[in-house]
Amino acid sequence: MPLIWPALIVTILLVVLPVLYTIWLSLSDRKIDGSNSGFVGLANFQTMFAEPEFWNSIRVTLFLFVLCLVVETVGGLALGYLLSIDVPGRAIFQGLMLIPAITASVAVALVWLLIYDPTLGAANQLLEAIGIDPVVWLGSREMAPWSIAIVDIWQWTPFMALIIAAGIRSLPSEPFEAAVIDGAGSIKKALFVGLPLLYPVLTVAMLLRTVDLVRFFDTVYIMTQGGPVNATNTLNVYGYTAAFIDQDPSYAAALQLSLFFLVIIVAGAFTWLRGKQSNAE
Amino acid sequence: MKKTTRKSLAILTGLGMVLSIAACGSPSDNAGGGDAEGGGTITVVLSNHPWQRALEPLIPEFEKESGIEVKVQTFAEQQARDKILLNLQSKSNAMDVYMTLPSREGPQFSSSGYYEELDDYLESAPEDYKATDFSPGAMDGMQADGATIALPINVEGPVLYYRKDVFDELGLKVPGTMEELIEVSKTIKEQGDGMIPITLRGASAAIPFTFGPFFHGEGLSWTTDGKANFDDPAAATAIDEYATLARDCGPPGVINYSFTESSNLFAQGKVAMELESSNELNSVIGESSTVVDQVGVAPIPAGSVEAAPTALSWGIGMSPFSESKDAAWEFMQWATSPEIQLALTEGEIAPPRDSVAADPEYTDTFDTDAKKEWGEAVADIQANGFVEVGPVGAEAPAMRKVIGDAIGKAILGEITAEQAAAEIQEGLTPLLDTK
Numbered sequence: 001m002p003l004i005w006p007a008l009i010v011t012i013l014l015v016v017l018p019v020l021y022t023i024w025l026s027l028s029d030r031k032i033d034g035s036n037s038g039f040v041g042l043a044n045f046q047t048m049f050a051e052p053e054f055w056n057s058i059r060v061t062l063f064l065f066v067l068c069l070v071v072e073t074v075g076g077l078a079l080g081y082l083l084s085i086d087v088p089g090r091a092i093f094q095g096l097m098l099i100p101a102i103t104a105s106v107a108v109a110l111v112w113l114l115i116y117d118p119t120l121g122a123a124n125q126l127l128e129a130i131g132i133d134p135v136v137w138l139g140s141r142e143m144a145p146w147s148i149a150i151v152d153i154w155q156w157t158p159f160m161a162l163i164i165a166a167g168i169r170s171l172p173s174e175p176f177e178a179a180v181i182d183g184a185g186s187i188k189k190a191l192f193v194g195l196p197l198l199y200p201v202l203t204v205a206m207l208l209r210t211v212d213l214v215r216f217f218d219t220v221y222i223m224t225q226g227g228p229v230n231a232t233n234t235l236n237v238y239g240y241t242a243a244f245i246d247q248d249p250s251y252a253a254a255l256q257l258s259l260f261f262l263v264i265i266v267a268g269a270f271t272w273l274r275g276k277q278s279n280a281e
Numbered sequence: 282m283k284k285t286t287r288k289s290l291a292i293l294t295g296l297g298m299v300l301s302i303a304a305c306g307s308p309s310d311n312a313g314g315g316d317a318e319g320g321g322t323i324t325v326v327l328s329n330h331p332w333q334r335a336l337e338p339l340i341p342e343f344e345k346e347s348g349i350e351v352k353v354q355t356f357a358e359q360q361a362r363d364k365i366l367l368n369l370q371s372k373s374n375a376m377d378v379y380m381t382l383p384s385r386e387g388p389q390f391s392s393s394g395y396y397e398e399l400d401d402y403l404e405s406a407p408e409d410y411k412a413t414d415f416s417p418g419a420m421d422g423m424q425a426d427g428a429t430i431a432l433p434i435n436v437e438g439p440v441l442y443y444r445k446d447v448f449d450e451l452g453l454k455v456p457g458t459m460e461e462l463i464e465v466s467k468t469i470k471e472q473g474d475g476m477i478p479i480t481l482r483g484a485s486a487a488i489p490f491t492f493g494p495f496f497h498g499e500g501l502s503w504t505t506d507g508k509a510n511f512d513d514p515a516a517a518t519a520i521d522e523y524a525t526l527a528r529d530c531g532p533p534g535v536i537n538y539s540f541t542e543s544s545n546l547f548a549q550g551k552v553a554m555e556l557e558s559s560n561e562l563n564s565v566i567g568e569s570s571t572v573v574d575q576v577g578v579a580p581i582p583a584g585s586v587e588a589a590p591t592a593l594s595w596g597i598g599m600s601p602f603s604e605s606k607d608a609a610w611e612f613m614q615w616a617t618s619p620e621i622q623l624a625l626t627e628g629e630i631a632p633p634r635d636s637v638a639a640d641p642e643y644t645d646t647f648d649t650d651a652k653k654e655w656g657e658a659v660a661d662i663q664a665n666g667f668v669e670v671g672p673v674g675a676e677a678p679a680m681r682k683v684i685g686d687a688i689g690k691a692i693l694g695e696i697t698a699e700q701a702a703a704e705i706q707e708g709l710t711p712l713l714d715t716k
Contacts, residue, residue, distance in 0.1 A: 119533060
């Protein structure tokens with residue numbers, strides 16, 4: 001027990017205390033000059049629930065979360081399967097695919113900003129070359145969330161694929177052989193043998209992306225700052241704006257706490273599903 | 282110990298380690314500081330701006346003369362604000378001097394005690410600093426609650442950059458009123474062979490600076506006796522003009538545009554006019570520009586009532602939490618001295634000092650038509666500019682967002698100009714009350 005004290009103290013100082021302070025902030029009224037007029041009960045949360053922008057930011061967050069997670073998982077499965085096949089040069093491929101995931105999101109967002117420029121960018125030049133009308137990638141409320149999602153999918157699908165490929169390569173071969181003897185074709189083999197066996201790996205990969213996606217911030221902050229007119233205002237970006245532009249730390253604390261709970265709920269649901277699945281086996 | 286407790290402790294510890302890595306990026310205390318006599322170290326936080334780009338190369342000279350080591354931290358505008366605010370809110374001594382926009386954050390920072398008052402410093406400044414030589418307009422902008430909170434470092438305001446070759450080819454006259462501006466834009470759209478007529482700001486937080494002349498040009502001021510004036514029908518007219526230009530004659534994706542995007546487009550020769558800050562001259566006639574010889578500069582067109590350019594000065598302020606105030610003042614005094622402000626004009630920084638603005642060494646550098654026209658437009662801004670970039674008050678940043686968001690919706694065609702005006706009026710009222 002004594003050996004754990006240093007770690008425990010660090011944890012309390014850096015995790016528990018800030019969370020407690022955030023909770024206190026959200027229940028009080030802190031002014032920007034640092035003074036605090038004290039306990040106000042749930043007033044900040046009342047304002048939050050009455051604020052349409054809060055619900056919009058939840059909607060935007062969930063949209064990006066669901067869209068990115070589904071595409072990244074399906075794409076990751078497909079790419080991961082290809083990566084699991086032994087072909088010459090596989091290691092090189094695997095290395096190249098890591099590049100988007102290890103590049104800083106800020107750099108990725110800045111490069112995509114250039115690609116997306118409606119007049120000068122590469123994306124529209126490409127579209128025009130094949131005869132498709134140019135798209136205003138970040139300049140309309142309908143299109144902007146999709147454009148942001150494309151960047152995230154580009155950046156993180158290879159990462160999912162690498163985890164899944166490693167999972168596929170470590171699967172035992174006996175169940176597949178048994179299935180073949182029972183007369184299963186390739187599709188049945190993949191769906192009813194491969195996928196269930198892969199389930200633990202898949203859920204870990206999805207859980208990792210889930211936590212990041214619910215806290216979606218950096219790409220949006222660099223590319224649109226939540227715009228145009230709040231179309232990409234995720235909960236995390238909204239919380240940042242409340243704290244640093246509107247300079248309302250107490251309201252921002254309420255927003256960030258709700259983000260905290262959103263992460264716990266979504267990640268908790270995943271973990272629960274995983275536990276249920278592994279108990280069932 | 283039970284297994285589950287141990288597991289949760291392990292998770293907590295893991296989390297702690299991750300967070301402690303993140304915590305390394307927080308503002309740390311200044312190791313230097315201390316004695317002003319014979320040197321010391323000061324930290325200066327700057328926003329990415331033509332003034333900063335022109336000043337930085339001159340700093341080693343100051344370090345050699347004064348023996349003071351200057352650590353410069355430069356960030357993009359919004360990140361610089363975040364960094365400055367973090368330092369001030371945590372009462373940190375890690376920052377001594379910072380760039381500030383008093384027209385935006387002056388009242389807010391001043392009421393929070395985030396500015397060291399400079400009047401005493403100015404009074405005891407040496408003769409050759411010429412403390413009274415700053416133009417009255419610029420110096421007025423540096424006051425809050427009756428005290429001087431910052432020193433002006435430049436003068437800027439929106440001007441109209443245009444392509445002389447395009448105007449000649451289509452036989453167009455430089456627009457003098459907003460109405461003519463819209464007409465000219467429409468002509469270019471019809472006859473300009475794919476040339477984008479005009480680029481201007483569409484990004485929410487950036488809009489008020491260039492929208493101001495449309496609004497003031499209709500004879501309106503942001504507020505009267507603490508009440509917003511967007512319920513005046515003329516406000517809708519101004520919004521309609523701005524939104525029409527952006528929507529019908531602006532570049533695709535204009536809703537995300539601020540000065541960087543606009544100047545890029547202009548320098549690449551894709552657009553015939555740019556409504557932007559006078560600061561952008563360097564970007565449109567600089568090395569990377571493909572249209573250097575074709576640039577014309579005109580004062581911003583007048584509204585139906587009057588010509589109303591916006592005038593804005595950046596300043597440098599001193600942190601009240603600095604532990605090297607004497608060294609900090611020495612740096613500020615140097616950076617705003619007549620000699621340095623003259624040297625900075627080489628980077629197209631319009632000086633806030635009358636003597637420098639009239640100095641032949643400066644005016645003689647207007648060796649091209651574009652620079653001459655620019656010099657005249659800036660002089661006009663300095664003489665006639667409206668200093669309120671947005672509604673004044675402790676909630677100024679939030680109020681600018683209200684204005685920008687509603688005009689943004691009008692640009693996207695989601696609401697009419699009248700609806701936008703009503704939305705702004707409604708949004709501003711509670712923010713003005715908190716004053």
